[in-house]
Amino acid sequence: MNPNDQAPSGSEVSSQETAKVAPETTESGPSYLTVTKTFASWALTLDHKRIGLMYLVGVLGMFFLGGVFALLVRTELFSPMPLITPLFAADPGAQADLYNQWFTTHGAIMVFLVIIPGVPAALGNFVLPLLLGAKDVAFPRLNLSSFYLWICGAAFFIYVLFSGGVDTGWTFYTPYSTDTSTAVIPAVVGVFILGFSSIFTGLNFIVTIHKMRPKGMTWFNMPLFLWGTYSTAVIQVLATPVLGITLLLLILERTLGIGIFDPQNGGDPVLYQHFFWFYSHPAVYIMIIPAMGVISEIISVHSHKRIFGYRYIGYSSVAIAIFSFIVWGHHMFTSGQSTVMNIIFSGITFSVGIPSAIKVFNWIATMYKGSLTLNTTMLYGIAFIFLFTIGGLTGLFLGVLSIDTHLHDTYFVVAHFHYVMMGSALIAFIGGLHHWWPKMTGKMFSEFWGRIACTLVFIGFNLTFIPQFVMGSLGMPRRYYTYQDKFEIYHQLSTVGAYVMAVGFFMTAFYLLQSLASGKKAPSNPWGGNSLEWHTPSPPPLENFHGVPSATDPYELDHFDYDPVTGNYSSRTTAGSA
Amino acid sequence: MMHFFNPLLSHWATQTGPSFWLPAPVSNFADTVDGDFYFVYWVSIFFLVLITALLVIFMMKFKAPEGQKATSQNDHNLILEVAWTGIPVILSFMMFWYGYKGYVAMATAPSNAMTVTAEASRWLWNFTYPTNGAVVPGASEDFNEIRMGVRDGSLTPEAAAERESKVLEKAGLHVPVNTPVKIKVMATDVLHSLFIPAFRVKKDCVPGRIGELWFEATEPGVYDLLCTEYCGQGHSLMHSKVVVHESQESFEKWLEVAASYDETLPFEQLGEIVWKRKGCVSCHSLDGSNKVGPTWQGAFGSLRQYTENGVAGSTTVDEAYIEESIRYPMKKIADGYPGQMPVVKLTDKEILWVTEFIKSLGK
Numbered sequence: 036m037n038p039n040d041q042a043p044s045g046s047e048v049s050s051q052e053t054a055k056v057a058p059e060t061t062e063s064g065p066s067y068l069t070v071t072k073t074f075a076s077w078a079l080t081l082d083h084k085r086i087g088l089m090y091l092v093g094v095l096g097m098f099f100l101g102g103v104f105a106l107l108v109r110t111e112l113f114s115p116m117p118l119i120t121p122l123f124a125a126d127p128g129a130q131a132d133l134y135n136q137w138f139t140t141h142g143a144i145m146v147f148l149v150i151i152p153g154v155p156a157a158l159g160n161f162v163l164p165l166l167l168g169a170k171d172v173a174f175p176r177l178n179l180s181s182f183y184l185w186i187c188g189a190a191f192f193i194y195v196l197f198s199g200g201v202d203t204g205w206t207f208y209t210p211y212s213t214d215t216s217t218a219v220i221p222a223v224v225g226v227f228i229l230g231f232s233s234i235f236t237g238l239n240f241i242v243t244i245h246k247m248r249p250k251g252m253t254w255f256n257m258p259l260f261l262w263g264t265y266s267t268a269v270i271q272v273l274a275t276p277v278l279g280i281t282l283l284l285l286i287l288e289r290t291l292g293i294g295i296f297d298p299q300n301g302g303d304p305v306l307y308q309h310f311f312w313f314y315s316h317p318a319v320y321i322m323i324i325p326a327m328g329v330i331s332e333i334i335s336v337h338s339h340k341r342i343f344g345y346r347y348i349g350y351s352s353v354a355i356a357i358f359s360f361i362v363w364g365h366h367m368f369t370s371g372q373s374t375v376m377n378i379i380f381s382g383i384t385f386s387v388g389i390p391s392a393i394k395v396f397n398w399i400a401t402m403y404k405g406s407l408t409l410n411t412t413m414l415y416g417i418a419f420i421f422l423f424t425i426g427g428l429t430g431l432f433l434g435v436l437s438i439d440t441h442l443h444d445t446y447f448v449v450a451h452f453h454y455v456m457m458g459s460a461l462i463a464f465i466g467g468l469h470h471w472w473p474k475m476t477g478k479m480f481s482e483f484w485g486r487i488a489c490t491l492v493f494i495g496f497n498l499t500f501i502p503q504f505v506m507g508s509l510g511m512p513r514r515y516y517t518y519q520d521k522f523e524i525y526h527q528l529s530t531v532g533a534y535v536m537a538v539g540f541f542m543t544a545f546y547l548l549q550s551l552a553s554g555k556k557a558p559s560n561p562w563g564g565n566s567l568e569w570h571t572p573s574p575p576p577l578e579n580f581h582g583v584p585s586a587t588d589p590y591e592l593d594h595f596d597y598d599p600v601t602g603n604y605s606s607r608t609t610a611g612s613a
Numbered sequence: 614m615m616h617f618f619n620p621l622l623s624h625w626a627t628q629t630g631p632s633f634w635l636p637a638p639v640s641n642f643a644d645t646v647d648g649d650f651y652f653v654y655w656v657s658i659f660f661l662v663l664i665t666a667l668l669v670i671f672m673m674k675f676k677a678p679e680g681q682k683a684t685s686q687n688d689h690n691l692i693l694e695v696a697w698t699g700i701p702v703i704l705s706f707m708m709f710w711y712g713y714k715g716y717v718a719m720a721t722a723p724s725n726a727m728t729v730t731a732e733a734s735r736w737l738w739n740f741t742y743p744t745n746g747a748v749v750p751g752a753s754e755d756f757n758e759i760r761m762g763v764r765d766g767s768l769t770p771e772a773a774a775e776r777e778s779k780v781l782e783k784a785g786l787h788v789p790v791n792t793p794v795k796i797k798v799m800a801t802d803v804l805h806s807l808f809i810p811a812f813r814v815k816k817d818c819v820p821g822r823i824g825e826l827w828f829e830a831t832e833p834g835v836y837d838l839l840c841t842e843y844c845g846q847g848h849s850l851m852h853s854k855v856v857v858h859e860s861q862e863s864f865e866k867w868l869e870v871a872a873s874y875d876e877t878l879p880f881e882q883l884g885e886i887v888w889k890r891k892g893c894v895s896c897h898s899l900d901g902s903n904k905v906g907p908t909w910q911g912a913f914g915s916l917r918q919y920t921e922n923g924v925a926g927s928t929t930v931d932e933a934y935i936e937e938s939i940r941y942p943m944k945k946i947a948d949g950y951p952g953q954m955p956v957v958k959l960t961d962k963e964i965l966w967v968t969e970f971i972k973s974l975g976k
Contacts, residue, residue, distance in 0.1 A: 116764065128904050131846045204843050210820060211803040211845060216951055298821030304804060305819060338675070341688040369806065370817045371824045374720045378713055385705040389698060396697040399667050404685035406677040417668055424664050428657035435653060435708050437646050437715025441813040444806060444841040508634045508650070510810025512841040515849035519837070520764065590688070597680025604680075 064581075066477060066574040081175035082577060086182050087161030088475060091468075093182075094157045095544075097148040097189060098461075102537065104141035108134070109499075109533040112526045115517045134516040135202040136217070140195075142205030143222065147229050148189055150456055151318060153464040154325035155271070156185065156236050159264050162471055163240060165568035165575065166258050168249040168584040173242040181235035184228050191225030194218075204514060206315070207282075209296035209307040213289045220289060223282045230275045230282075233321070237271030240264050249567070251586035255349070258566045258589040259342060262349040263328020266356035270317045270324075274360070278314035281307070305370050312363035320359040322456055324352050326463030327394055330419050333463075333470050334398045336564040337413035338405030341590040344397035351390030358387045368436060369443045377436055384434040391427050395420060411485030412562070415466030418493045419459055426454030429504065447507025450500040458496055465492075465543070472547065473557030477574040479602070480550040484542060491539030498532030558603030563595045565606075639836065639857070640812035641829040645715040647813075653708055719814065722827035726793035729786065733798070733805035733818040733840065734955045735905070736847030737892035740786050744865075747872030748958075750890045751838070751853030752784030760852075777854075781835065783871050783890065785854040789864040790833050798824040801955040806842035809855055817842055833859040846905070847895060874962075884970025887963045896954065899974060906954060907947050913972045919945040935968050 067084045077085055111118050111134055120130035160178065164171050172178050195201050201222040203212040212219050244265050248257070285307070287293045294300030296307040327348075335342040342348065364372060364380030372380075398420055407413065429451040433439050442448060473479055502525035507513075511522045518526065560569040566589035571580050595604040631637045634654070638647055675683075730741040738751025759776055762768030768776065781787075788794045798807050800818035807826070808815040816826040840851035858864040874883055888894055888909075896906040907917075917934070918927045921944060928934050928945075937944065942954035959967070 116761075126902065128846050131849070135843075135845065135848075202845065208804060208843070211843070214803060214953070215845065298819075303821070305822070338683065339677075339681075340683040341686045343688050343690075344694055345688065347694055369815050371819055371822055374717065377716065377720075381712060381716075382709050385709050388705055389701050392701040393694070393698055395664065396693070399664065399671070400690070400693065402668075402671040402675060404683060404687070405671075405675050406681045406683040407672060407675045408679055409672060409676055417672065420668060421665060424661055428661060431653050431657065431705065431708055432650065434705075435649055435712030435715075437642070437649050437712045437719065437813075438653065439712070440716065440719060440815050441646055441650075441810070443815055444808070505634065509631065510636050510808070510837065510839070512808060512839050512849075514843040517849045519760065519852075593682050593686055599679070602679075 064576055066572065067577045068477070068574050070577045079179070081171065081179055083160050083164050083171050083175065083178060084475070084575065084579075086178050087157055087159070090152060090157040090160055090182055090185065091475075093185065093189065094149055094153050097144055098153075101141055101144035101149055102540065104137050104144065106533060106537060107137045108141055109530040111137070111516070112518075113530045115520060115523060115526075117517075120516075131516045132202060133200075135204075135514070136200035138514060139202055139204050140192075140200060143201070143226070144192060145456075146205055146318075147226050148185075148192060150322045150460050150464075151229075151233060152185060152236075153322075153461065154329060154467060155240070155264055155267055155321070156181070156232070158329065158464065158467045158471060159240065159325060160236070161475055162260065162568060163243060163264060164247070165474075165571070165579055166261055166566050166589075167243065167247050167252070168567045168580060168586070169243065169247040170578045170580075172239045173246060174239050177235050177239055181232045181239070184232035184235065188225045188227075188229035188232060191221050191228065195222045195225065206311060207285060208311075209285065209288065209302075209304045210298060212285060213297050220286055223286055227279055227282045230279045233271050234275050237268035237275075240268040241272065244268075249584060249586045255346065256586060256588065259331035259345065259348055259352075260325070260328035260566075262352045263325045263331070266352040267321050267324045270321050270356050270359060274314045274317040274321075277310060278318075281310040281314065284310075305367070305372065308367050308370060309363070312366045313360075316363040316366065317356075317359040319452075319455065320355055322460040324355060326419070326460040326467075327352065329463045329467035329470070330398060330416055331394075332564070332566070333412055333416035333466055334401050334420075335590055336470070336562050336592065337408045337410065337416065338402050339408070339563055339592050340401055340405035341592065342397070343400035343403075344393070345590070347393050348397050351393045354390040355387060358383065358390075362387055365434060365439075368439045381434055381436045381439075385431075388427060388431060388434070391423075395424055395427070408562070410482055410562075411480070411489050412466055412469040414486060414489045414493075415462055415469060418489065419462050419466060422454055422458030422462060422493075422496065426451060426459050429454065442508060444513055445507035446503040446511045446513055449513045450503035450507060453500050453503075458500070462492075462496075468547075470562070471568070472550070473561045474568055474573045474575070476551060476554075477557050477572075478550045478554030479557050479561065480554055481546045484546040488539045488542040488546070491542065492536055493539075495532045495534070495536030495539055498535060499529050500532070502526075502528040502532075555602070558598075558601050560595070560604045561602055563592060563597065563604035565589055565591050565595075569604075636810045637832075638811070638813070639830055639832040639834065640809075640814065641831060642715070642719055642813045643811075643831075645718065649708075649711045649715055652711060656704055656708075719826070722795045722825065723793045726795040726827055727788075728795045728797060729788070730797045730799070731786065731807055731818070732801060733807065733844075733851070734801040734892065735803065735844055735953060736840075736851045736895050738786075738807075738838070738851065738853045739892070742868055742872075744868065747868060748891075749787070749871050750784050750892055751786075751851070752780050752889065753847075753850055753852050754889065754894045755780040755784065756852050756854065757850050777835070781854060781856055782867070785835075785856050786838055787856045787858060787864060787867055787871070788830055789858045789861045790830055792861065793827060793829045795825060795827040798826065802953065803844050804842045805840050805844050805851065808839045808841040809836060810839070811836040812855075815841060830855075830857040833857045850895075880966050880969035881973040882970075884966035884968070884973075887959065887967050888970060891957050891959060891963070893957070893967070906950055909971050909974050911975050913974065918948040920948060921945045930971075932968050935971060936964055939964055939967070 117130050120133050124130045124133050195218045198218045201217045201219055284295055288296050292300050294302045296302040362384045365384045368377050506522045506525040557573040559572050565587050567584050594606050597604050635647055728743055732739045737753055740749045759773050763773045798816050798818045800820045805818040812828045814826045814828050816824045834857055836855045838853040838855050896904050898904050898908045899910055901908050901910045912930050915930050917930050946952035
């Protein structure tokens with residue numbers, strides 16, 4: 036540990052000449068939502084906020100679709116006997132095929148269309164320029180094109196659904212994927228296109244953060260969400276091309292039989308796994324690092340306390356991003372990869388756990404002696420810390436070579452990655468959605484229903500996945516259409532949990548939509564945040580700020596006065612002008 | 614120092630039945646794996662309880678109405694940062710070390726180990742024993758039938774157990790107790806993975822590669838053997854059993870019987886045994902329903918449309934066509950089927966019996 040790595044204290048930063056509070060803006064003029072109203076003004080918009088909002092609608096739509104498939108899978112597994120597949124197919128073989136398509140579709144939609152673009156493309160697009168006090172991202176046209184690429188990729192997935200589905204699992208492992216008669220190529224083309232959407236977003240964010248920081252904002256004065264999106268963007272740009280190339284090779288293998296992955300033509304299926312995980316392991320961090328950034332904002336702002344260990348959180352994002360490139364082999368401990376490789380990958384894998392642990396402890400320390408507002412957003416933040424802790428700790432089991440030999444490809448793995456990808460990445464996305472909802476829409480949602488829904492999601496989630504840990508370590512393999520009777524009770528608990536969670540999410544959809552229609556008007560700063568997006572009206576005007584803002588200290592949160600009438604936090608120094 | 618915890622932690626693993634978390638430990642690796650499991654488990658429980666307690670206490674203690682100021686804005690503490698970096702570093706190194714030690718033992722089979730081959734195809738297992746070249750099927754179809762029978766009440770648990778031991782006379786992976794056994798795993802079509810939960814062993818079956826795992830079973834009995842790498846329609850049905858014999862003699866006696874056919878039986882019946890034992894059963898039905906391959910009901914003498922090297926053709930299903938289809942399954946692909954039949958090595962006699970069996974199923 037370098038003793039110079041200490042985070043800047045509040046007094047240091049606020050004493051800097053330029054790091055003063057930004058001017059409070061007046062709420063005159065139209066917002067970005069109302070400035071133009073035609074369809075074309077949305078479809079062809081270059082405004083990052085509108086693009087972010089369109090992404091949000093798309094991602095949430097896909098989340099609904101992926102969720103429907105999750106419920107189909109869980110419902111079928113309520114019994115080891117065919118339960119709902121016979122409603123769709125008469126032949127027992129076709130019933131099993133259908134189940135295989137359901138879990139594949141669920142996984143592929145959730146990974147490629149929901150979680151990867153969720154925080155960076157939907158929330159990031161909206162918030163990132165605002166956090167920088169900028170008018171837009173560096174390349175607005177590239178930004179719009181990345182959205183249309185996403186639409187295009189999503190269209191391929193919809194096409195796959197109507198052309199007989201795909202049954203390879205979201206991993207497209209060869210030689211099954213070169214052999215099956217289902218629609219592998221359209222699905223793979225869809226993922227390929229989505230990859231470019233992801234690269235464009237990443238590239239845009241890297242340039243924007245490098246070149247468009249406001250006067251006075253140093254790297255160590257940025258909100259931590261920017262550290263998160265920056266680390267993510269680097270992975271997106273470096274790793275995604277490998278997935279693209281891999282998928283192209285898969286298409287060539289399927290169409291031309293080039294013999295790179297298919298053993299019948301002299302290829303090596305394990306090579307495919309190496310290529311695939313070289314992207315897909317970093318992709319896990321594409322999902323989780325920006326989510327961690329969201330949590331850093333939520334915990335600090337709603338505790339009304341300076342973030343604890345700023346530099347450690349920032350550096351740990353970068354550390355995770357770097358380590359994420361050299362641990363892919365831990366997905367292949369039982370694949371026949373050499374013993375030495377397994378040992379090396381196991382060792383490096385543990386190094387990813389350390390920065391994650393550092394973050395968790397720093398978030399908890401942030402809450403210590405804070406002034407905690409236990410609103411919906413904060414509840415999601417705290418739920419994240421709990422769920423991510425379980426996700427991280429169960430990852431330790433899988434990193435230990437001897438234990439992984441037993442647990443690999445069982446429900447233990449399924450539960451583990453759902454704790455990370457859903458319990459963490461997605462919960463942070465939902466938390467961030469609530470955190471920035473007033474800013475995006477100009478409306479406040481119902482706290483009452485928000486807290487109930489959050490509680491339901493939290494209980495439902497744990498009820499769904501804790502039984503999966505148990506049955507997994509008892510020997511229940513994943514991707515099974517039918518199973519031994521001894522696992523029935525765990526599957527039934529899990530299915531009940533999934534429905535509880537679904538109720539929570541439907542409730543969320545209803546009160547958020549209701550807030551659009553009749554929600555209370557949101558003040559410019561409803562939570563008492565000090566990063567720049569809280570220094571402009573909710574919703575912001577087209578060009579984000581009236582005037583040119585200069586950098587604030589995003590974590591200086593104790594100079595606000597709360598007005599219970601408007602629900603606004605205004606900074607004491609400029610209270611008169613609000 | 615590194616070995617200090619393991620004997621203590623193995624304490625939780627030294628029970629014979631299944632625990633809440635793990636199946637009954639019945640191989641030489643089970644104690645190590647379970648000891649490692651419980652080491653990570655208790656470390657995890659400790660941190661989970663610690664973190665949850667802190668979250669709950671802070672939520673209660675520092676909950677405040679909107680607008681109230683935090684009582685501290687302290688944002689760093691070097692000692693804390695060093696502590697919560699250093700302690701996880703030490704603990705995770707210990708975990709890595711245990712896992713490494715356990716894994717190296719699993720990866721290195723002793724030179725005197727008995728070798729058995731496990732070959733996975735969609736969706737069946739075949740085990741080959743080196744001493745007499747006996748090929749014994751996994752008999753997944755039978756085990757699934759038994760499971761379903763118990764489920765729908767048509768089989769009592771006793772009847773199921775009886776039927777299972779009957780099936781196991783000529784099926785399953787059989788090994789003697791307390792003897793090192795090396796399993797060479799391979800696949801004929803797509804990826805599969807051989808998993809024996811009670812032994813804590815697993816290895817992917819990769820087409821074009823020969824993998825290896827080994828174990829020493831410590832308790833006579835019958836245990837599950839499962840496929841854990843997704844392989845399509847019948848993945849969850851690729852279920853077989855491991856039988857651990859109480860002695861080398863009983864194992865050898867079994868092997869002798871398993872390799873033989875009761876040739877006093879009529880050819881059709883022998884053909885039915887071949888149909889089951891060699892796994893034809895998983896793709897060819899007898900009741901007219903279509904699975905991955907054409908049904909055998911009424912197949913003999915019927916007209917079959919096929920594609921050979923991209924050229925369409927047709928033939929009457931006769932003895933010659935059946936023999937050719939068994940020996941060269943990918944030569945003439947019946948129209949309407951995916952053409953996924955593996956090469957199943959049958960003896961001339963077995964082909965004869967199967968042909969008679971198909972004949973007996975009517976025109």
